[in-house]
Amino acid sequence: MSSPRVLFYVQHLLGIGHLARASRIVRALGANGFAVTLVTGGMPVDGFPGPGIDHVALPAIAVGDGGFAALVDETGKVVDEAFKADRRDRLLAAYHACRPDIVIIEAFPFGRRQVRFELLPLIDAIEASTPRPLLMTSLRDILQERAKPGRDEETIDLVRRHFDRVLVHGDPGFVRLEDTFPLADAIADRVVYTGLVGAGPSTPAAERYDIVVSAGGGAVGAGLVEAALQASQRLAGSGRWLVITGPNLPQADFDRFAAQAGETVDLVRFRTDFRSLLAAARLSVSQAGYNTVCDVLEAGCGAVLVPFASGGETEQTARAERLERLGRAVVVAEHELSAETMAGAISRALCAETEKNVPDLQLDGANRTANILRDLLKGHTAS
Numbered sequence: 134m135s136s137p138r139v140l141f142y143v144q145h146l147l148g149i150g151h152l153a154r155a156s157r158i159v160r161a162l163g164a165n166g167f168a169v170t171l172v173t174g175g176m177p178v179d180g181f182p183g184p185g186i187d188h189v190a191l192p193a194i195a196v197g198d199g200g201f202a203a204l205v206d207e208t209g210k211v212v213d214e215a216f217k218a219d220r221r222d223r224l225l226a227a228y229h230a231c232r233p234d235i236v237i238i239e240a241f242p243f244g245r246r247q248v249r250f251e252l253l254p255l256i257d258a259i260e261a262s263t264p265r266p267l268l269m270t271s272l273r274d275i276l277q278e279r280a281k282p283g284r285d286e287e288t289i290d291l292v293r294r295h296f297d298r299v300l301v302h303g304d305p306g307f308v309r310l311e312d313t314f315p316l317a318d319a320i321a322d323r324v325v326y327t328g329l330v331g332a333g334p335s336t337p338a339a340e341r342y343d344i345v346v347s348a349g350g351g352a353v354g355a356g357l358v359e360a361a362l363q364a365s366q367r368l369a370g371s372g373r374w375l376v377i378t379g380p381n382l383p384q385a386d387f388d389r390f391a392a393q394a395g396e397t398v399d400l401v402r403f404r405t406d407f408r409s410l411l412a413a414a415r416l417s418v419s420q421a422g423y424n425t426v427c428d429v430l431e432a433g434c435g436a437v438l439v440p441f442a443s444g445g446e447t448e449q450t451a452r453a454e455r456l457e458r459l460g461r462a463v464v465v466a467e468h469e470l471s472a473e474t475m476a477g478a479i480s481r482a483l484c485a486e487t488e489k490n491v492p493d494l495q496l497d498g499a500n501r502t503a504n505i506l507r508d509l510l511k512g513h514t515a516s
Contacts, residue, residue: 136167137168137234137506137507138233139162139170139233139234139235139237140169140170140172140237141155141158141172141236141237141239142172142174142224142236142239142255143171143175143240143271144173144194144240145173145175145176146175146204146247148349148353149178149349150273150349150423150424151240151273152173152175152182153424154239154330154424155171155173155182155239156181156182156183157330157424157499158271158330158499158502159171160183160499161500161502162499162502162503162506164500164503165503167503167506169187170187170188170189171187171188171189172188172190172191172224173190173191174191174194174220174248175193175194176193176207177193178380189223189227191220191224192216192219192220192223194206194212194220197209197211217250217251220251221250221251224251224254224255225258228258228259229258234266235267235506236266236267236269238255238269238270238271239270239271240271240272242287242288242291242296243272243314244277246284256268260295267509267510267513269296269298269299269300269506270292271302272299272302272310274302274303274304274307274423275308275312275423275448275451276313276448277313277446277447278313285316286316289319289320293319293320296323298323298324298325298509299320299325300325300327302327302328302329302330302423302498302502303326303327304328304494304495306494306495307455307494308452313447313448313451325505327498327499327501327502328494328498329423329430329496329498330423330424330427330496330502331428331431331499332424332427333431333497334431335431336406336409337413338406338409338410338412338413341410341413341414342372342374342399342414343373343374343414343415344414344415344417345374345377345410345411345414345418345434346358346361346375346376346418346419347425348377348378348379348382348419348420349419349420349422351378351382351402353441354378354420355382355386356439357420357439360471360474361374361376361475362393363475363476364472365394365395365398366395366472367472367476368476368479368480371483372415373397374397375398375410376399376400376401377401377402377403377404378402387402407428411428411429411431411434412432412434414432416434416435416436416437416479417434417436418436419437419439420438420440420449421439421440421449421452421456421462421464422441430461435462435463435482436456436461436463437463437464437478437479437482438453438462438465439464439465439466439467440466440467441467450466462482463481463482465478
């Protein structure tokens with residue numbers, strides 16, 4: 134089969150990390166001869182999923198003020214049953230129009246329970262199809278710890294009944310699924326590690342900064358930005374700084390930070406050449422999200438990580454602590470963040486040996502995913 138068809142579903146609710154990783158995978162699939170339709174369900178993000186991608190955008194939802202349990206539309210209105218039914222029907226229409234050989238659902242059933250109102254009907258449609266496409270779930274390397282009993286067992290049941298493979302976009306030499314999902318042994322026969330989904334080589338940066346500070350999408354990074362700006366005033370002689378606040382930082386915060394930035398600090402919302410800037414930098418200061426860490430590892434610069442931990446989040450802390458144990462990062466806990474702790478961490482990181490005890494982590498997970506899917510599809514069609 135020269136051009137296998139793939140339907141890839143991704144729903145981002147808070148940050149843009151899930152969408153960014155999915156976009157990297159989809160681009161690699163396209164480059165490797167797959168015909169891919171990407172279905173997204175989150176708020177629009179400039180630059181994603183990128184040019185040349187067949188994209189179906191469902192009516193957008195995000196988390197409301199009540200947290201992940203409350204979903205709102207683009208106007209901030211809580212979504213009702215009619216809204217959910219419309220999304221479900223649009224998703225099913227996209228599935229039938231694509232007629233995929235492979236369906237990939239990002240996170241579910243390990244996450245994204247909020248949208249099971251449309252994903253369970255999609256799975257029913259897959260099971261009723263002849264021929265039935267392969268069904269995969271796409272996971273980052275580290276999962277959020279479960280707060281409610283019974284959820285892991287429910288996840289295992291859904292995987293065993295419906296999913297052909299669990300694609301873990303991580304390097305098992307760095308972290309394994311069982312490290313953050315205690316029932317992983319029950320689905321060990323379906324787990325495939327792709328390697329980390331890095332973005333690949335970047336072009337040389339047009340300008341150089343010694344320290345690059347980034348706050349992801351910016352929705353939850355104001356504390357990091359403020360501490361970094363205050364630390365820059367304490368670290369005279371540390372070179373040029375670039376502080377990237379993220380597009381979702383409130384304008385009032387951006388204006389306040391712009392007033393604090395010194396002569397050696399450039400403050401911007403977004404840079405399209407972020408990875409190129411990292412490759413030329415001495416140090417990255419950031420949260421510990423999946424995509425940013427992949428970018429830092431590919432760049433080879435030093436790292437100060439401030440893992441997002443509000444609301445009981447554990448994923449970034451687990452990733453940051455593993456990198457710190459390898460000598461690859463200096464970690465500042467979110468609850469300890471201040472001008473003093475940030476300045477101290479930056480000073481230590483600038484003096485550290487950035488390559489100490491660093492394993493050769495697999496970072497070509499997007500292309501490896503394409504190879505894995507093609508091999509699985511050959512076996513599926515031959516059976």
